[in-house]
Amino acid sequence: FRSNEYKSYLSRMASTERQEKEMCQKAKQALRQGIKDPIEALRMQCLARGASGIKGLGRAFRIMDDDANKKLDMSEFKKGVSDYGLVMEDEEINRFFQIIDTDNSGSISFDEFINKVRPPMNKNRRSLVLRAFNKLDKTGDGKITVDDLKGVYDVTKHPKYVSGEWSEEQIFLKFLESYDTPNESDGLVTKEEFVNYYSGVSASIDNDAYFDLMMRNSWKL
Secondary structure, eight states: OOHHHHHHHHHHHHHHHHHHHHHHHHHHHHHHHOOOOHHHHHHHHHHTTOTTHHHHHHHHHHHHOTTOSSEEEHHHHHHHHHHTTOOOOHHHHHHHHHHHOTTOOSEEEHHHHHHHHSOOOOHHHHHHHHHHHHHHOTTOSSEEOHHHHTTTOOGGGOHHHHTTSSOHHHHHHHHHHTTSOTTOOOSOEEHHHHHHHHHHHHHTOOOHHHHHHHHHHHHTO
16 A cells, blocks of 8 residues: 555444444343344344454354364354353254254255354445455465565555564554454465455444445455
8 A cells, every 4th residue: 555545444344333333232232132133132242242252153163163164053052052152041042053954954954054144244345355365465365474464565655664563474463453353363365254244344334335435445456
């Protein structure tokens, strides 16, 4: 990013902060009032944590998938719910499985699970998010890394770089942390994490035109 692009990035972060706070409040209010649909209840618990809630859930359940078969059985799901600090009664978990496990196999597809819980984005919003990801993913390997950012993010105008407080790499890693799972940053952002992050942001913005403008201005799409 050049200087004006960095300012745009900061502006985007500030403009979505208020929207995200409102979303958290709405989710918490909905939970207090009670939600019968177990999928909606799980979604609201994630959104009550902010835009990164769904993203963190995805990371937590990937860790639970010990055999890497991209499926979750009942015990893996219960452990994931507990480890992520979510509250679901056994009855709710059973109902959740009945909704997703349509073939009664006793396990659910990880991708289908996340797709169900993730706040839906319409086609236009999802297209903008994927265009932004592809612009950043210079190597095309499905991950945004420090090496990708070196081609598009000019840190020389960053105030902490100018002051000598942060190195170029520190700034890159800080940028990636914005999209990575809180407290579990690994220095890269996958397409799934990027989409999960923006599904949370999208849930906090009702107006399609505003979301469109934010994405285009932020990433010069």
